[in-house]
Amino acid sequence: MKEQLALLRELQNIDLELDEIKSKKEEIVARLKENTGFLDKLVEDLNSQKEELEEIRSLQRRKRDDLKEIKESLSGRQKRLREVSSNKEYNAVESEIESFKKSAEQTEEELLHLLEVIESTEESIKEKEDKIVQLREGIASDEAEAEKRLAALDEKITALEDRQEEARTEVSRRVIHKYDFIRSRRPGLAIVAARDGHCEGCYMAVPPQQFIEIQRGESLEICPSCNRILYFWEDAVGEESPTEALEEA
Ligand SMILES: [Zn+2]
Numbered sequence: 001m002k003e004q005l006a007l008l009r010e011l012q013n014i015d016l017e018l019d020e021i022k023s024k025k026e027e028i029v030a031r032l033k034e035n036t037g038f039l040d041k042l043v044e045d046l047n048s049q050k051e052e053l054e055e056i057r058s059l060q061r062r063k064r065d066d067l068k069e070i071k072e073s074l075s076g077r078q079k080r081l082r083e084v085s086s087n088k089e090y091n092a093v094e095s096e097i098e099s100f101k102k103s104a105e106q107t108e109e110e111l112l113h114l115l116e117v118i119e120s121t122e123e124s125i126k127e128k129e130d131k132i133v134q135l136r137e138g139i140a141s142d143e144a145e146a147e148k149r150l151a152a153l154d155e156k157i158t159a160l161e162d163r164q165e166e167a168r169t170e171v172s173r174r175v176i177h178k179y180d181f182i183r184s185r186r187p188g189l190a191i192v193a194a195r196d197g198h199c200e201g202c203y204m205a206v207p208p209q210q211f212i213e214i215q216r217g218e219s220l221e222i223c224p225s226c227n228r229i230l231y232f233w234e235d236a237v238g239e240e241s242p243t244e245a246l247e248e249a
Pocket residue numbers: 199200201202203204223224225226227228
C-alpha cells in the first residue's frame with residue numbers, strides 16, 4: 001500500500017499542476033473577453049453619440065431655417081412700417097416687429113447653444129475614436145501574446161496528461177476510484193499526510209488505532225473528518241510537495 005500511496009501522491013502533484021494550468025488558461029481567456037467587452041461597449045457608445053450628433057445637426061438646420069423666415073418677416077414688417085398711414089396700424093406693425101425681433105434673438109441664442117453642444121459632442125466622438133483605435137491595437141497585441149501563452153500551456157497540459165495517464169495505470173483500481181471520488185467532491189488535495197496524531201488536511205485528530213494503521217501503511221486509510229486518503233508523513237519525506245510542484249508550473 002505504501003507504494004500505491006506514493007504513486008497517488010505523484011498523481012496528485014500532476015493533477016494539481018493540471019488544475020493550476022487550466023485555471024491560468026481560463027484567466028487568460030476571461031481577460032481577453034473582458035477587453036473585447038469593453039471595446040464593444042465603447043463602440044456602441046460611439047455609435048449612439050454619432051446618432052445624437054446627427055439629430056442635433058438636423059435641429060440646427062431647422063433652427064437656421066426658422067431664423068431665416070423670422071428675419072424675412074421682420075424686414076417685411078419694417079418695410080411696411082414706412083408705408084402705413086394710420087397710427088393704429090403703425091402701432092400694430094411696430095408691436096409685430098418687436099415680437100419678431102425677440103423671437104430672432106431667442107433663436108440666435110438657441111443656435112449658439114446648439115453650436116456649443118455640437119462642438120463638445122464632436123470632441124467627445126473624437127476622443128472615443130482615438131480610444132477605440134488604441135484599444136484595438138492593445139487587444140490585437142494582447143491576443144497575439146495570449147495565443148502564445150495558451151499554446152505553451154497546452155503543450156504543458158499534453159505532457160502532464162501523458163504522465164497522468166501513465167501514473168493512473170500504475171495505481172490499483174480501488175485506490176484510483178477512491179481518489180477520483182474524493183476529487184469529484186471537492187477540488188484540491190485528495191491525499192494528505194497524517195502527522196502527530198492528526199490529519200494535515202483538516203487538522204482534526206485521527207483515532208490512535210487508525211494512526212497506527214496509517215503508520216503501518218498496509219491498508220487504505222481515510223480521514224474520519226474530511227474523508228481524504230491519509231499517508232504517514234515520514235513516507236513522503238524527500239518527495240516534491242504539491243506546493244513545490246505548483247511553484248514550478
Ligand atoms: Zn482530515
